[in-house]
Amino acid sequence: MIGLFGGSGIYEALDLEGVREEQVQTPFGDPSAPLSIGFLGETEIAFLPRHGRDHQFSPTDVPYRANVHALKQVGATRIVSSNAVGSLREDLPPRTIVVPDRIFDRTSKRTSSFFEGEAGEGIVVHTGFADPYCPHLTEHLAEAASDALTGNSDAEAGESTDDSADGAEGTETAAGGTYVCIEGPQFSTRAESDFYRAQGFDLVGMTAIPEAKLAREAELCYATLAGVTDYDVWHDREVSLEEVLENAAANRESITAALRRAIETLPEERDCDCEHAIAGAINTPAEAIPAETRDRLSVLVGDYL
Ligand SMILES: [Zn+2]
Numbered sequence: 001m002i003g004l005f006g007g008s009g010i011y012e013a014l015d016l017e018g019v020r021e022e023q024v025q026t027p028f029g030d031p032s033a034p035l036s037i038g039f040l041g042e043t044e045i046a047f048l049p050r051h052g053r054d055h056q057f058s059p060t061d062v063p064y065r066a067n068v069h070a071l072k073q074v075g076a077t078r079i080v081s082s083n084a085v086g087s088l089r090e091d092l093p094p095r096t097i098v099v100p101d102r103i104f105d106r107t108s109k110r111t112s113s114f115f116e117g118e119a120g121e122g123i124v125v126h127t128g129f130a131d132p133y134c135p136h137l138t139e140h141l142a143e144a145a146s147d148a149l150t151g152n153s154d155a156e157a158g159e160s161t162d163d164s165a166d167g168a169e170g171t172e173t174a175a176g177g178t179y180v181c182i183e184g185p186q187f188s189t190r191a192e193s194d195f196y197r198a199q200g201f202d203l204v205g206m207t208a209i210p211e212a213k214l215a216r217e218a219e220l221c222y223a224t225l226a227g228v229t230d231y232d233v234w235h236d237r238e239v240s241l242e243e244v245l246e247n248a249a250a251n252r253e254s255i256t257a258a259l260r261r262a263i264e265t266l267p268e269e270r271d272c273d274c275e276h277a278i279a280g281a282i283n284t285p286a287e288a289i290p291a292e293t294r295d296r297l298s299v300l301v302g303d304y305l
Contacts, residue, residue, distance in 0.1 A: 001037075001044040002263060003071035003220070005211065006082035009249070011047045013256040016040055024073055027119050027296040028065035032057055035070060043263050046074050050081070050207060059184040059206035060109050068214040069114070073299055077270060078137055078221040080262065082255050084248045085179065085205040086187070086232035088197045092174060094247045096228045097149060097254050099142040102178040103132040104201060105209045109183055112210030114217050114300055122290040123297065124283040125217065132212040134221035136272040141223045142175035144262035149173050149254055171254045177202035179226065181209040193234040204232050218300055221274045225258055227251025278304065 016038030023034045032052045051057045115125040149171040180196050184206040215222035229247040286305045
């Protein structure tokens with residue numbers, strides 16, 4: 001099963017079959033919305049609108065832990081997320097679809113681990129996060145996006161495909177890039193935007209962290225289709241919500257096409273290390289972990305304790 005985080009427009013456009021709704025309760029509270037679970041061909045898809053059905057959760061307030069846990073609970077092994085992002089590069093104009101492979105975390109107010117706070121009391125887990133996105137799922141998504149949107153599957157990491165591609169949509173895609181995740185909900189200041197560009201970052205968004213961290217802790221593959229909505233503010237102009245929403249609507253179609261292709265061609269077996277991400281990462285001896293914590297976190301650590 002594949003979990004999807006995104007906007008409701010993408011879910012509707014996917015037109016899943018045999019859809020059922022599941023209200024999942026997790027040790028971390030309620031997810032943003034009930035899950036919608038259905039089939040795309042042979043593949044079962046569990047969809048969750050990250051910001052809630054009425055877009056009521058700000059990037060800071062999204063119940064990230066409940067969302068990722070809910071997908072794990074219903075049996076998802078991989079998560080594909082879709083994001084609206086600002087571009088920090090002239091050659092990644094609005095309406096480009098990018099599959100980033102690096103993240104720089106600038107958030108400050110989010111709980112980004114299952115293993116902290118009250119719910120994770122008494123257990124310490126240090127998970128590897130050098131490559132925050134699943135390398136295989138990322139490569140697969142980038143190829144699917146390129147195939148579906150430009151007909152060109154030879155894009156190199158970090159480079160956008162040339163704009164003469166004559167695919168059905170004529171949409172540019174790019175493989176690789178650094179996504180800097182800001183706290184929001186305000187957009188960046190000009191000084192911040194200039195700083196990110198000076199670092200060589202490519203995209204700016206508000207939700208990859210802690211989603212990617214939690215997916216890793218839950219041993220789920222995680223990758224992102226990011227739709228560029230604007231040039232952030234380095235381009236010497238203000239970002240307006242109106243512009244962002246217009247481009248997001250256009251991106252929705254591209255992301256849906258890429259997603260459909262990716263799901264149709266995704267190998268059933270996972271060929272990566274994500275499913276063993278916390279093997280050897282639990283730093284607390286099993287006998288020292290409180291019984292209530294072990295119970296509460298059994299979906300995540302049950303195989304190891
Ligand atoms: Zn993986």
